[in-house]
Amino acid sequence: MQDENESLLKVQREQEKALYALNKEGDYDKKISDLNEELRKQKEQLRKLQYRYREEEKNMKHQHESLVVLEERCRKMVALIKENKKERLKIKEDGDSALATNGAVAPKYTQEELDKLQF
Secondary structure, X not given: OHHHHHHHHHHHHHHHHHHHHHHHHHHHHHHHHHHHHHHHXXXXXXXXXXXXXXXXXXXXXXXXXHHHHHHHHHHHHHHHHHHHHHHHHHHHHHHHHHHHHHXXXXXXXXXXXXXXXXX
């Protein structure tokens, strides 16, 4: 009877070990599935971030191109303003000198040219 008891205890321990191993393997399956789910979510988040990054890059490139165009327009306008100021000063000086020499202003510029110089 004692031998039978010992053999039953031995079988019970083996079954407990097997049950523990099965439970432990189940934990691994759960961990693997949890990790796979987390990996899937992280990949989705990465795709969204990459898409957003590409869109922001496109917007920044477009803004930069617009800025370059506006800066060029500004430079041209500043140059035109300087040129117009020089022309106005020249017209005024020519007019003043003509008045001083003979008292009458000789039209050096046509009305069209004067209109072109004004904004």
